[in-house]
Amino acid sequence: MFFKLLLCILILGIVPEILGLLITQFWKEKSSILWSFIIGYFLEFAILQLLAIPMIFLKVKFTVLLYSWCAIIGVLLVLSIIMNLRKLKIKETFNLIKKQKIEPKPMYVIAIILIGLQMFIAFFYTHIDDDDAFFVATSNVTIEENSMYIISAENGSPYKEFPMRYVFSPFPLYTAIISKLIQIHPTIVAHTIFPPIFILIAYIVYTLLGIKLFYGDKEDVSRFLILLSVIYIWGNFSIYTNFSFLLFRIWQGKAILANIILPSIWLLFLKCVEENKGIINWLLLIITMLASCLVSSMGIPLAAITLGGLVVVFLVKDKKVSYLIKSGICVIPNIVYGLMYLIMK
Amino acid sequence: MFSDNIKIIQDSFLKYKGTGMYMALFFLAILYLFLTEKNKSQKMFMVYFSCLIMVVILNPLFNKCVDSLLNKNVYWRNFWLLPMGITIAYAGVSVIKGVSNKNQKMITFLLILLIIVSSGKCIYTAENYQKIGNAFKLPEEYIEVINKISEMNLEHKKVLTTIEMIPYIRQIDAKIELAFERRPFGDYKDYEIIDYYNTGSTHSITNLCQQQNINIIVYDKAIPLQEPLINYGFKLTAQTEHYEIYVME
The missing domain is CATH 1.20.1270 (Substrate Binding Domain Of Dnak; Chain:A; Domain 2)
Known part of the structure; x- marks a missing residue:
């Protein structure tokens, strides 16, 4: 049990953070720890999307995908450690932490409590969703049969043809990979491990959005997070809202799309147009667009539409054709996977 | 247009x-x-x-x-x-x-x-969330049924059970095949075996089981059977509070 807990902290906490540092080392962001965490996850999703699609169609064994993905992540981790170790000034960092005064202002505490409450309930309580008959069962089938979209998740018969609507967004394979790495059953990963983690990731994205929108003012950001938390908790006026999806079924790719990926695209695009930091922001946007394709088949068009909408609006404001060109490049994965789906379905 | x-x-x-x-x-x-x-x-x-x-x-x-x-x-x-x-x-x-x-x-x-x-409307209600005593976060009795089937020493396992239980079986054990799959919009009209199951038509159930190579029936005790399944070559091997598990002999 303790060993599995350590594995969870390593695979779901430390690994994404170190991965993300590979990119954030080129920034001078104050919130680079938060950025690194979410970038690490998007990088994992993007790499999986690039590997999984050809392997699925070539009917490769799941273990090949698992080992290939781990190998690439491993290499990137080593690269990140080497590149960041040189810059790590341990003694100075330690002294800086010692000098920090912890001032638990009421607003910060309330925001943390509300976010913590959502994570707590997601971990200890359950909302059963029957869509897992496909999505979570796919993760389980992938591991047990060592195959990807060959055997039907829903009844166990071989598929007559690939389920095209789902094959281009194989998020259940990510659940299967994590399940193998942390040695926990995929259904437990989906229903118990992922929910608090993905809720945390969502609120990290909102925190970064808040920092962007309020220029880092901590009081304003805290109020923003409190209001957002209340909006989400009271957002069950319909089961079809992104609010309900975050708190009901965040382990499903479509909920991640609605509550993590789309807000990240908004955030990253705002960074791209407001900051003159060159290629890194746009690179992150491409990675996020690839991640959007992995998490849900809806992600392929919706991410493209959201980016397109932002480009149109900011093109009118700034009249920079470069937005169109750079965004056009970012949306290539969505176009490619969308076209492949339309041709092959 | x-x-x-x-x-x-x-x-x-x-x-x-x-x-x-x-x-x-x-x-x-x-x-x-x-x-x-x-x-x-x-x-x-x-x-x-x-x-x-x-x-x-x-x-x-x-x-x-x-x-x-x-x-x-x-x-x-x-x-x-x-x-x-x-x-x-x-x-x-x-x-x-x-x-x-x-x-x-x-x-x-x-x-x-x-x-x-x-x-708005608060999402945290007893209707929306339950405290379930297992990490799978699935109904306890269904897990009990699935575990009993998983423990059976059979090469082939194909199960007929209720519409309510169907979504959960392969989330726990992907080696268990199902007589029918979950229909997201509740459209089960093509599956006559479900009608026979829900009316307890033993003869029709077992006929279709033979045709479709179904060797395990998880039967809801609340539905009276017209005839016992044991008359048609099924043996009662396990039961839970609400279900009986029959295996083809």
Whole structure:
């Protein structure tokens, strides 16, 4: 049990953070720890999307995908450690932490409590969703049969043809990979491990959005997070809202799309147009667009539409054709996977 | 020409908006920011982008174009493109910032919270969430049934059971095949075996089981059987509080 807990902290906490540092080392962001965490996850999703699609169609064994993905992540981790170790000034960092005064202002505490409450309930309580008959069962089938979209998740018969609507967004394979790495059953990963983690990731994205929108003012950001938390908790006026999806079924790719990926695209695009930091922001946007394709088949068009909408609006404001060109490049994965789906379905 | 598309958009909007109060807050927030927001980028994102997305997704021509990519039953997911929560929260903080007195700031904050709470519906209810004593977060008795089947020393396991249990079996054990799959929209009319199961027609159930190579029946004790399954070559091997598990001999 303790060993599995350590594995969870390593695979779901430390690994994404170190991965993300590979990119954030080129920034001078104050919130680079938060950025690194979410970038690490998007990088994992993007790499999986690039590997999984050809392997699925070539009917490769799941273990090949698992080992290939781990190998690439491993290499990137080593690269990140080497590149960041040189810059790590341990003694100075330690002294800086010692000098920090912890001032638990009421607003910060309330925001943390509300976010913590959502994570707590997601971990200890359950909302059963029957869509897992496909999505979570796919993760389980992938591991047990060592195959990807060959055997039907829903009844166990071989598929007559690939389920095209789902094959281009194989998020259940990510659940299967994590399940193998942390040695926990995929259904437990989906229903118990992922929910608090993905809720945390969502609120990290909102925190970064808040920092962007309020220029880092901590009081304003805290109020923003409190209001957002209340909006989400009271957002069950319909089961079809992104609010309900975050708190009901965040382990499903479509909920991640609605509550993590789309807000990240908004955030990253705002960074791209407001900051003159060159290629890194746009690179992150491409990675996020690839991640959007992995998490849900809806992600392929919706991410493209959201980016397109932002480009149109900011093109009118700034009249920079470069937005169109750079965004056009970012949306290539969505176009490619969308076209492949339309041709092959 | 676009009547079907308009119907899809209308149904989707009605599903998404619920009582409409959050939508009203969203529109109010957009209006407030349109009138008061000085930062052009913020305004572009929360006001003009939101309006553009609304125009696009409520457009029947757009619905017609994306029909091949987006299933009509889930067109409501397009409303996720709207930064509703963020815009309402941002507008709320902007209103609070506009108040100079510290006490009045707090009152304004509490008022905004009250407006949001009274406009929405709390997700944390006993109807929506249960405390389940297993990490799979699936009904305990179903896990018990599935574990008993998993422990059986059979090369081939194909199970007939209730519609309610079907979604959970392969989440636990993917080696167990199912007589029928879950239909997301409840359309089971093609599966006559379900009708026979629900009416306890033993002869018809076992005939179809033989044809479809089903060797395990998880039978709901609440449904009376016309004849015992043991008369048709099935042996009762295990049971739980509400179910009997029969295996073909």
